[in-house]
Every structure is written in structure tokens, then in C-alpha cells.
Amino acid sequence: MSNQTEQPDLERRGFIGKTVLAAGAAVVAPGVLVSVAGAGAKTDGADPGKRYGLLIDTNKCAEGCTACVTACNEEHGIDLMQKPEGLDEAQWQQQKPQWIRKVKLQDNLTGRVTNLPLMCQHCEFPPCVDVCPTGASFKRADGIVMVDRHTCIGCRYCMMACPYKARSFIHQEVEHQTVSAPRGKGCVESCNLCAYRLDYGADNTACAEACAAQGHNAILFGDLNDPNSELAQALSSAASRQIRGDLELNTGVRYTNV
Amino acid sequence: MLGSIGLKRLIGLAVAGLMAALAATAHAGSEWVTEGSRAEGLDSCVIDDTEKMRRNHMDYLVHQRDDVVRRGGRGSQYKLAECVNCHTAEDAAGHAIPIDDEGQFCASCHNYMAVNVNCFQCHRKVPEEE
Amino acid sequence: MSTMTYRELWCSSPRYWAGLALLGALVLIGLGAAYYMEHQGHYVTGMNNHIVWGLPHVFAIFLIVAASGALNVASIGSVFGGPMYKPLGRFSALLAIGLLAGGLYVLVLDLGRPDRLVVAMTTYNFKSIFTWNIFLYNGFFLIVALYIWSMIDRTAKWAYTPLGFTAFFWRLALTTGTGSIFGFLVAREAYDAAILAPMFIIMSFSYGLAFFILALLAAFWWAGRAIGDLRLTKLKNLLGVFIGAVLFFALVYHLTNLYITQHHGLESFVLLDGGIYTVMFWLGQVVIGSIVPLFLIYSPGFKTSRWAIAAASVLVLAGGFFQLYVLVIGGQAFPMPLFPGQEVLASTMLDGQIAPYTPSVPEFLLGMSGIVVAMTLVAVVSRMLQVLPDSLEDEQER
Incomplete structure (x- = not known):
């Protein structure tokens, strides 16, 4: 009872009576805390001058290697999910989230075999963003296409629209998540180029890092808009292509030697 | 007549019961900090004035979520x-108890106020191990 | 026309309430199924990351398309001035509202987060055809409700014609919008075609009329009233024309695709070797949904047979259902052309392969209950408002 009558008073008295406490607790402590916890964090948001992307050299992508997939699953807590009890294995394979996948191709005419990782292509004109009724599917200022789960209603129209099957729907309750990748039942999700890592000052994605650690260096991450970036240099020196370039979506993920 | 007396008594009983329940929950509600949590050892919320936090945390969080x-x-x-x-508190075995579990920090108040917490359908409910 | 009187759907209490109780029970079963799917998550359904829209969507789209078509009978009465159709206008408009409500009910309960319906209603992305549809659907409810009012209330007669035209154009927009949900999907071969929008309109004519005939026969049987042969013959002949039109559009759609080399894979999938989808197309859409009903409608042997008309309508609906199943599910099952000229040897996302889908029982129950919701709504409102003519005997016509 007393709580309720006290509250408005507290708000008013806070300026006078609790100044000392407030000075100590509300100013100093969080200041210290934020400066420690938020080291390197971007306060001004995604940089509109940048456009993040990937270049994948399929010649370097090794057959049978799934380091990028494993790294992605660990990074975003996808591996914390388990097959729901009673669900058959085949259906689980079709229902579990896959932000990145390995694809092996063979040319019909020449027989040449290609391996490549496929993920959200971070289009400049993303069909998933066009069709989303609530605007939950959106493109960040720095070109990253992602889902705002707070407004996603789970209609799956974006999955219908995506030419790359890059998106996954969460078919079950999610028990465990990492702090940096909140995910739950009934929403759609996909590769976000490790957006939070970039926001905290990292300069590489989990998949590219894992690929490099394996010594393959098939995935190159960088800023497409920065002519001096390793990515832009590589793109300007070798022929590359977009998957489904016919749709003119101007993808942020490019491939060489497909 | 008998019936109406019975009814009155019934209402009286119900009101008394309600008051008792209210008093009990009000008491429970006054323990704003979860026993065994790190916050228990602090005088006030380290981020902002405790009272402001209590009142405005939802606005802060919504603003922050859109920002992020x-x-x-x-x-x-x-x-x-x-x-x-x-x-978050820890159980006897030293494992963190999910913050939205019955009686824990978020749930105790939100259940009392009958306000649904949506956050933890997607967000992690326990601290991340370093 | 002045002799036409309307009366609420009134029959003996047990007859009415038992019917309503049956409908209510079926709705409850559907709601239970929806709760189960939402509570567990979609893993209990047959849907997966390839077939993201399953059986509930087929039902939902089917009902929404039929809804706009059911309004046609009213439109013929007011927009095209058909006196034979005018007395059927009220019921036709009511059925349209009911079917749309049933379809949206299924659509919403199949969302991943139906609890966030309020988000869908308040946060818009105006480049999305879905957003436009939210307005088209809500507007449809409002306009058609006013339309019914203008038909029932004599003092509102002045509004009848303008509302009739508004409702007619609105329903064209609504079906175009529904067809465009698919027509705007550039990613998938089966959908990326402008013809889908007009095709959905003609499909709506056919399904809507079939639904209307069945609902009319059922309501008159329930209330123990009589319908004249003349009027039913008119309705059934119209249905015949619509069936032919749908077939024609299907023909154009497939012929166009057959001309384009890129789409040969898709066409052979639907027409030749797509397994269940091929069977559904030929046996379901073409034979059951078109040829047999056309025979039932135009064969002199069944000239005025009520059973033949009812059977033809049921078959048209079944055929329409198969048509949408092939389009919605088959269109998703067929692989997207990511790497033209290359064969996919391995992929965990079934690239280059036909995606599997087995509908589950709860999905079916939810979808079915959408139809039942529509019927329940019509049954309840028919008893509250004067939408059904007292009699549709031929003698009253001149």
C-alpha cells in the first residue's frame, strides 16, 4: 500500500533528498559500467557511407569443408537448438534454421564441379523487404538486410519472395540463445553479416574468420564502397558474378569462378 | 431473506479474502530485488535512478531496441x-535461474501487474558465461 | 419485383440450433488445431523452410478468392441490371463477407505470431501488396456491409447504386491484390506472371458462384423454402461459362510458359512428371473441376436436376482447391533456378530438388474450419437480417 503513495513523492524528492545517492549511483557507476561494457561500441549507428558485402572465391572453397557453417551456427546460437522430441529426422532437416549452407554444383555441359557457401545475398533491392507487410524485414544503412523480430508476425512472405532460400522460419520454441542473437518461435531469420560484431568494432564475420582459420580464405568480407578495402580491390581485379544476376537485385555477396 | 443474508456474508467473506490476498501480494511486491542477485548488494539501479527505472524501463528498452x-x-x-x-539469482547448484521464471525478477512484478513479458521468448534469460 | 418479400432464416428450433451446434463444434475443433500448432510451433505441421505456405494458405486463399466471387450475383443485379439476380443480392453480399472472414481467420491463425496481429494492423510497409490487402480486405467488409444495408433499408435506396458500383470495383481490386501476392514474386517460376491477377479474378467468378449456389440451396433447404428452376438454370449456365473461362486462362498460362524455354522444367513438372501435382492438375483441376461439372451442367439429361447442379458446384470447388494447391504448394515445391546450366550435387537446403510436403491433420482441420466459420457467420446473420427471399418460385417473375 505504502509503495503506491510513496512513488510520486519519490519522483519529486529525487532531486533534493537523493541527490547524493543519484550522483553516486546514477552517474558514476553507469559511466564506469558503460565505458567498460561498451568498449568500441558504435553509438552513432550503422554508417550509411558503407556497404558491407562478401566475395566468395569458389576455387578456394574446399569440398567437404563446413567450417563456415559450423562457425555461423556457434556464433548465433543456432547449435543450441535441438530437434523437437518426436519429430522425424528428415523433417527436422527441412525445418531447422540454416543461415549459411554449402552447395556443390556440376556444370551440365563441361562437368566442372564447384563448391560454394550460400547465404543471404544482402541485395541492394531486396525482394524480402519489398514484400514484408510490417517492415520487419529491412535494410540497414550499411546495406545489411535483416529481420527485426520485434515486428515480425511470421507470415513467411519474405521466404516466398527470396530467390536464394536464404531465410529460415523458427518452427519451435527456442530454449537457449546467445545474448547477441535473440531468436524465438514464430519469426523468420537469416544471415545478418554478424551485424552486432561489426557494431562492436569487429572487422570480420564469423564465417570468413572460420574459413581463413582453415587456411582456405574463400570468403572475403569488407566494405564495397571503400575503394581501398581488400574486398573492393579483389572485386576490381577479378571477374565476379551475382547469383541470379538476371533479377538485377545488385547483391552484396559476389562469387568468382562459378 | 435468509438468502440475502447468506449472500451478504458471502460477499463479506470474499472481500475480506481479497483484502488479505492483496495485502499478501503487496508485501511480496515490496521486495523489489531478487534475493541472491547481484543487484541485491547495491543501493540502487546502476544504470539510472531506481524509481525512474521502475517506471520507465519499458520505454527505455523499446527505444533501445529500435536503436540497436x-x-x-x-x-x-x-x-x-x-x-x-x-x-538473476542462482539456484542451489549455482546455475542461474531464468529471469522470467515464476517469482524471479521480471515475473514477480509482471505477474502481479498482469502484464505479459514478451522479451524472453527470444532473448536470453540468464547471464552469458564469460 | 415489388412482390418480393424477404424473411429471416426461420425453421423449427431443433433444426436450426442443431445445425448451428454442429457448425460451432467444427469451429471449435479448428480452433483447437490452431492452438496446438501455435503452442507447439509449426514443427508439428508438414510445413518447412521450403514449403512455407502449406495447406492453411490454400484454404485461406481459396476462401478469399471465392469471397469476392460470391459478391458477383449481387453485382449482376445492381451493376449489370439483371432482374433475375436482384432478389439474390442480399444473400450474395452476406456470403461474400462470410467467406472473406473465414479465409482471413485461417490466414491469421497460421501466422507464426498471431498474437502480433495488432502489429500487422498498425505497422505498414506500403510497398508490400500484403499491406494493401489489409486495407482491401477491411474496406471490403465495410463497403459490402453498407451495400447490404442499402439493399435492406428502403430509406437508403439512394445509396444502392453507388454502393453497388463501389463494391464491384472494390472486389475486382481485392482479387487483383490477392492474385498479385503471387504475381509479384519474381523469385519463383510458377508465380512470376502478370496473368495471375486476372486469372485470380476469373477463378473468383467460378468458385464464388459455386459457393453461392451451394449456400443458397442449403439455406433454402434448411428453411424449407422453394427455388424455381428458371433461376437455378440461369445460375448454373453462368457457372458453366465461368468454368470455361477458368480453363481458358489456365490454357493461356501454360501455353505462355511452354513457349518460354526457361520455364519448360516447370511445365513438365506440372503437366507430366510432378507426381501428386501432375495428378492434381489433370485429374483434379481439369477432369473433376472442369470437364465433369461442364457435363453435369450442359447435359440435357440433367436439365433441371438439383443434384446435378449441387454436384457440379461441389466439383468446381474441389477442382478450384486442387488448382490452388498446385499453384501454391506446387509452385513452392518446384526448385528455384539458382544456377542455370548446372546441376546441384549436394545441398542441405534441397537446392535443385523438389521440396517435400505432407500436410498434417491440424492444418487440414484449421483450413476446414475456415469454411465452417464462413457458413456459421452466414447462418447466424441470415437469422438476424432479412437477406433471404421468402420464396424464389418462378411464378413471381414475368
């Missing part, structure tokens, strides 16, 4: 993860 997700701005001091870090 849509704008990519990570500078806000209001972080759900920090709430979780500070306000």
Missing part, C-alpha cells in the same frame, strides 16, 4: 542483457 536493431546504434546504456546480468 534498426539503426545499429549500440551506445545506449539501457540493455536488456544488463538487466539479466544483474537481476
Whole structure:
């Protein structure tokens, strides 16, 4: 009872009576805390001058290697999910989230075999963003296409629209998540180029890092808009292509030697 | 007549019961900090004035969530993860108890106020091990 | 026309309430199924990351398309001045509202987060055809409700014609919008075609009329009233024309695709070797949904047979259902052309392969209950408002 009558008073008295406490607790402590916890964090948001992307050299992508997939699953807590009890294995394979996948191709005419990782292509004109009724599917200022789960209603129209099957729907309750990748039942999700890592000052994605650690260096991450970036240099020196370039979506993920 | 007396008594009993229940929950509600959580050892919320936090945390969090997700701005001091870090208790075995579990920090107040917490359908409910 | 009187759907209490109780029970079963799917998550359904829209969507789209078509009978009465159709206008408009409500009910309960319906209603992305549809659907409810009012209330007669035209154009927009949900999907071969929008309109004519005939026969049987042969013959002949039109559009759609080399894979999938989808197309859409009903409608042997008309309508609906199943599910099952000229040897996302889908029982129950919701709504409102003519005997016509 007393709580309720006290509250408005507290708000008013806070300026006078609790100044000392407030000075100590509300100013100093969080200041210290934020400066420690938020080291390197971007306060001004995604940089509109940048456009993040990937270049994948399929010649370097090794057959049978799934380091990028494993790294992605660990990074975003996808591996914390388990097959729901009673669900058959085949259906689980079709229902579990896959932000990145390995694809092996063979040319019909020449027989040449290609391996490549496929993920959200971070289009400049993303069909998933066009069709989303609530605007939950959106493109960040720095070109990253992602889902705002707070407004996603789970209609799956974006999955219908995506030419790359890059998106996954969460078919079950999610028990465990990492702090940096909140995910739950009934929403759609996909590769976000490790957006939070970039926001905290990292300069590489989990998949590219894992690929490099394996010594393959098939995935190159960088800023497409920065002519001096390793990515832009590589793109300007070798022929590359977009998957489904016919749709003119101007993808942020490019491939060489497909 | 007898019936109406019975009814009166019944209403009286119900009211008394309600008051008792209210008093009990009001008492429970006054323990604003979860026993055994890091926050228990602190005088006030480290992020902002406790009273302000209590009243406005939802606005802070909604503002912060839009800032983080849509704008990519990570500078806000209001972080759900920090709430979780500070306000979760541990069970006897030393494992963190999910913050939205019955009787825990978020749930105790939200259940009392009958306000649904949506956050933890997607967000991590326990501190992340370093 | 002045002799036409309307009366609420009134029959003996047990007859009415038992019917309503049956409908209510079926709705409850559907709601239970929806709760189960939402509570567990979609993993209990047959849907997966390839077939993201399953059986509930087929039902939902089917009902929404039929809804706009059911309004046609009213439109013929007011927009095209058909006196034979005018007395059927009220019921036709009511059925349209009911079917749309049933379809949206299924659509919403199949969302991943139906609890966030309020988000869908308040946060818009105006480049999305879905957003436009939210307005088209809500507007449809409002306009058609006013339309019914203008038909029932004599003092509102002035509004009848303008509302009739508004409703007619609105329903065209609505079906175009529904067809465009698919027509705007550039990613998938089966959908990326402008013809889908007009095709959905003609499909709506056919399904809507079939639904209307069945609902009319059922309501008159329930209330123990009589319908004249003349009027039913008119309705059934119209249905015949619509069936032919749908077939024609299907023909054009497939012929166009057959001309384009890129789409040969898709066409052979639907027409030749797509397994269940091929069977559904030929046996379901073409034979059951078109040829047999056309025979039932135009064969002199069944000239005025009520059973033949009812059977033809049921078959048209079944055929329409198969048509949408092939389009919605088959269109998703067929692989997207990511790497033209290359064969996919391995992929965990079934690239280059036909995606599997087995509908589950709860999905079916939810979808079915959408139809039942529509019927329940019509049954309840028919008893509250004067939408059904007292009699549709031929003698009253001149």
C-alpha cells in the first residue's frame, strides 16, 4: 500500500533528498559500467557511407569443408537448438534454421564441379523487404538486410519472395540463445553479416574468420564502397558474378569462378 | 431473506479474502530485488535512478531496441542483457535461474501487474558465461 | 419485383440450433488445431523452410478468392441490371463477407505470431501488396456491409447504386491484390506472371458462384423454402461459362510458359512428371473441376436436376482447391533456378530438388474450419437480417 503513495513523492524528492545517492549511483557507476561494457561500441549507428558485402572465391572453397557453417551456427546460437522430441529426422532437416549452407554444383555441359557457401545475398533491392507487410524485414544503412523480430508476425512472405532460400522460419520454441542473437518461435531469420560484431568494432564475420582459420580464405568480407578495402580491390581485379544476376537485385555477396 | 443474508456474508467473506490476498501480494511486491542477485548488494539501479527505472524501463528498452536493431546504434546504456546480468539469482547448484521464471525478477512484478513479458521468448534469460 | 418479400432464416428450433451446434463444434475443433500448432510451433505441421505456405494458405486463399466471387450475383443485379439476380443480392453480399472472414481467420491463425496481429494492423510497409490487402480486405467488409444495408433499408435506396458500383470495383481490386501476392514474386517460376491477377479474378467468378449456389440451396433447404428452376438454370449456365473461362486462362498460362524455354522444367513438372501435382492438375483441376461439372451442367439429361447442379458446384470447388494447391504448394515445391546450366550435387537446403510436403491433420482441420466459420457467420446473420427471399418460385417473375 505504502509503495503506491510513496512513488510520486519519490519522483519529486529525487532531486533534493537523493541527490547524493543519484550522483553516486546514477552517474558514476553507469559511466564506469558503460565505458567498460561498451568498449568500441558504435553509438552513432550503422554508417550509411558503407556497404558491407562478401566475395566468395569458389576455387578456394574446399569440398567437404563446413567450417563456415559450423562457425555461423556457434556464433548465433543456432547449435543450441535441438530437434523437437518426436519429430522425424528428415523433417527436422527441412525445418531447422540454416543461415549459411554449402552447395556443390556440376556444370551440365563441361562437368566442372564447384563448391560454394550460400547465404543471404544482402541485395541492394531486396525482394524480402519489398514484400514484408510490417517492415520487419529491412535494410540497414550499411546495406545489411535483416529481420527485426520485434515486428515480425511470421507470415513467411519474405521466404516466398527470396530467390536464394536464404531465410529460415523458427518452427519451435527456442530454449537457449546467445545474448547477441535473440531468436524465438514464430519469426523468420537469416544471415545478418554478424551485424552486432561489426557494431562492436569487429572487422570480420564469423564465417570468413572460420574459413581463413582453415587456411582456405574463400570468403572475403569488407566494405564495397571503400575503394581501398581488400574486398573492393579483389572485386576490381577479378571477374565476379551475382547469383541470379538476371533479377538485377545488385547483391552484396559476389562469387568468382562459378 | 435468509438468502440475502447468506449472500451478504458471502460477499463479506470474499472481500475480506481479497483484502488479505492483496495485502499478501503487496508485501511480496515490496521486495523489489531478487534475493541472491547481484543487484541485491547495491543501493540502487546502476544504470539510472531506481524509481525512474521502475517506471520507465519499458520505454527505455523499446527505444533501445529500435536503436540497436534498426539503426545499429549500440551506445545506449539501457540493455536488456544488463538487466539479466544483474537481476538473476542462482539456484542451489549455482546455475542461474531464468529471469522470467515464476517469482524471479521480471515475473514477480509482471505477474502481479498482469502484464505479459514478451522479451524472453527470444532473448536470453540468464547471464552469458564469460 | 415489388412482390418480393424477404424473411429471416426461420425453421423449427431443433433444426436450426442443431445445425448451428454442429457448425460451432467444427469451429471449435479448428480452433483447437490452431492452438496446438501455435503452442507447439509449426514443427508439428508438414510445413518447412521450403514449403512455407502449406495447406492453411490454400484454404485461406481459396476462401478469399471465392469471397469476392460470391459478391458477383449481387453485382449482376445492381451493376449489370439483371432482374433475375436482384432478389439474390442480399444473400450474395452476406456470403461474400462470410467467406472473406473465414479465409482471413485461417490466414491469421497460421501466422507464426498471431498474437502480433495488432502489429500487422498498425505497422505498414506500403510497398508490400500484403499491406494493401489489409486495407482491401477491411474496406471490403465495410463497403459490402453498407451495400447490404442499402439493399435492406428502403430509406437508403439512394445509396444502392453507388454502393453497388463501389463494391464491384472494390472486389475486382481485392482479387487483383490477392492474385498479385503471387504475381509479384519474381523469385519463383510458377508465380512470376502478370496473368495471375486476372486469372485470380476469373477463378473468383467460378468458385464464388459455386459457393453461392451451394449456400443458397442449403439455406433454402434448411428453411424449407422453394427455388424455381428458371433461376437455378440461369445460375448454373453462368457457372458453366465461368468454368470455361477458368480453363481458358489456365490454357493461356501454360501455353505462355511452354513457349518460354526457361520455364519448360516447370511445365513438365506440372503437366507430366510432378507426381501428386501432375495428378492434381489433370485429374483434379481439369477432369473433376472442369470437364465433369461442364457435363453435369450442359447435359440435357440433367436439365433441371438439383443434384446435378449441387454436384457440379461441389466439383468446381474441389477442382478450384486442387488448382490452388498446385499453384501454391506446387509452385513452392518446384526448385528455384539458382544456377542455370548446372546441376546441384549436394545441398542441405534441397537446392535443385523438389521440396517435400505432407500436410498434417491440424492444418487440414484449421483450413476446414475456415469454411465452417464462413457458413456459421452466414447462418447466424441470415437469422438476424432479412437477406433471404421468402420464396424464389418462378411464378413471381414475368
